Amino acid sequence: MNNVGINKIAVFSECYSHNLGDGVIFDSISFLLSNFGIEAVPIDLSGRESCSASMVQEIDASLFTFVRNVMRVPIRRYGTLRKLCSTSKWYLYDMQKTHDRWSHIIKSVDAVIIGGGQLLTDIDFGFPPKIFKVAKLAQYYKKPLCILGCGVGSTGWSLVARNIYDYVLRRAEYISVRDEDSLNMIRNRLPSSVKVNLHPDVAFMINQFQNYSLNLSDNKVVGFNFQPLLNFKKFLPSFNSLSNDTYLNLWVRLIQGACVAGYRPVIVTNGHPLDYETARSVVDRLNASGFQVVLADRPLSSEALIRQLADLPNLLCTRMHAGIISYCLGNKVIPISWDPKVVGVWSNVGLEDLVVSAEDLFIREWNYFENIFDNFVHSPKILECAQKKILSAMSDCVQILKKS
Template sequence: MKIGIVGNYGNDNNGDEAILLSIVKQVTSTFNISSEQLTVFSNNPEQTAKRYGVSSFPLYYKNGNAVKTFFKTYRLNKEIVKTFDLLIIGGGGILMDLYRREAPLYGSYAMMAKNSNTPYVIYGCGAGPLLSGLGKWFIRYMCKHAESISVRDPESADLLQAIGVKEQVQIIGDPAFSLRKVVQDKAAAPTKIGITAVPYYNAGYWPEGNATIYNDYVEGMAKNLDKLAAQHDVELTFFATKFPQDADVTKDIVKKMIYQDKTTIIDDNLLPNMILDITAQQDVVIGTRLHSLILATCTETPIMAISYHHKVSDFMKLANLEKYAFPIGDIHHHPTLFLDAFSEMKQNWQATISDTKSLSSQLYEESMKGTKQFVDAIKHK
């Protein structure tokens, strides 16, 4: 049996790497096969092959312009796709056109599979934004010919329906929830707080740079963390899921803080299992990156979120935690958001822990339902 996996992998985004790790574990367990029978299309094939024990090929082949790149990638990788028993297109917010390449790129893999009579599934993805006619066309094409479609939140399902997808769309949550790690003992009271940040509107990372917005965000984070540190005896640990970009932002935040003596920055490229270890050691995680929130939930660690993207607020809504989700634009104007939320959690700490354990278990069960897609797709071949 040969199974292919395609997504935004090999890009030093360890949120996406957590998704890949979960899919590799799910597929090998479901079919009782070795990782050597898997092929992953990756931005860094050598790194991906070494980490996961899989075969790996380039996700795309640059060839002058977008059109030439599309056709070269299609021509070369179709020869690989046609050897598969199943292709899994999935994990992460790849059903979008914010960066222009995503919809045509992943749509090309749907075309490769369809034209090779290789069954494929769209698995546990996030959708949106979808603003261009071309992007919408590719996503409709992907969905029309897939054996099955699943997404990670109701908003993604609604968006697919809104752009004209007529096929049934399942909601299974993020595949990374299958990495659940039960933590036996939680602190009697919260003192350790983990934090992640993103380079929000930083010109070196964001599609459109804006120094004023970035500085307001950094200052807002610093002020909120200072207010929290002033009122509570806490240890603040910054960690990154996208390295080194997120670590650089945390350094900018700490420079503006008064209570720098209460902070630690983990300035390392943390693989998913390392992030799980870190979130398990925290009592609360204040996350901007979606997968810092997801992996914290996997380790039964209570969370609050800074919603820099709709996928973060969508997840917090799915988890019934909207009251702990703060729009990123509010951070600069309201310096006690973290303090107020933390104080409420601390006052009701045992209930907070109990609710988080239940949420972790529930989301794990939902994510594991998705493996039925793999089995059903191969049955229909």
């Protein structure tokens, strides 16, 4: 398709995050825009300038990194301290570091999209000031702004974050979200005259531009994808009193059960170093108990993650986008819900029945999950319907931008 007046759009997201699911979100937006002859310019909201740079563990001599490393445990434990650290780092260091680059890019493009992922959150006041900065620069350079396929944090917004997001949302030419809860939260913040659109997570487009041959020869291969206990504790009170040893042993028990049942487990991570560290701890415990499993190399790009997932005909996962990728590639998936967004995103495509609560990790033996895999039925029509909705939303967004 030819598109008059809109040739290049700056897409602000977590595109270079250690969590490669965020990279898949940007890749999907880029693919969607390419259907309209538009180039997507990636900009990472956290200031990372490339995926390779973010994946390499370099020594950062800044005062903020030193403090963060020394205070890592208390920062993670106390929300107020996390917010103080995040706010100080942004206003005293990162804002100046990113200003010139963001200004140059926004000035040179035709529009700005804040796109995909759980960006409208206020867990540690990480995103509000950055998104505010993007909106102010878009306004300054007179570039239309869109919010595309974002999620809204279930933990609520502080007063400052509410004011920031109200400012941004009221100036957006187009707003869409990826789940019903996010839709309701935003609608409650805006006048009824402001339209808020709902469509599936853009990552459900992945099989339209990433195709890999599936491992159909060995249906006894099962993937396990999980993350640190800390992530669970942010959203699940039942996990607050859980020790890390107990958490790791939950996965050890399940994987042992899969081995005994004749499965060949493969542990695959989403790229984040802490995910990989957790996986290594589980593998060490399995080895010590006489069970040998495969730990896939830590993927360093979204393409590497997709290749690893394509080889897993069965996947039990806590990282939401690992599940989305695997499902779109045609594999069997059991998504574990540890954050309300997981149920919300899968429900929005009509696949809420696939989701299993994280609490079931306590009480279920492997045969429970094996039975789900045995009875798993793919629905190409559901995926096709989801993709049509995503394409329609992007078409609406582009048409609105053309009129702006």
